[in-house]
């Protein structure tokens with residue numbers, strides 16, 4: 001697949017005052033400059049948007065209610081990022 005172009009825009013992020021954009025998916029709250037990847041290496045800032053770099057490659061990528069997860073008392077009502085890649 002072509003890399004880093006026409007990646008699908010991701011949800012759950014917002015701009016912050018210093019010009020970075022902050023991911024809202026998990027408690028790491030990554031704040032990204034243009035071209036930076038988040039700590040998970042799944043989400044990346046490109047052209048002032050958050051994109052998913054594993055789209056089309058991961059075996060599964062979804063936002064589930066956190067109650068589905070074993071850590072169901074961690075952040076009740078919040079979202080949890082789930083993904084797997086080949087292997």
Ligand code: SF4
Nearest residue numbers: 023026029030038040
């Ligand atoms: S680690 Fe990934 S999902 Fe978590 S806040 Fe950073 S970019 Fe978002």
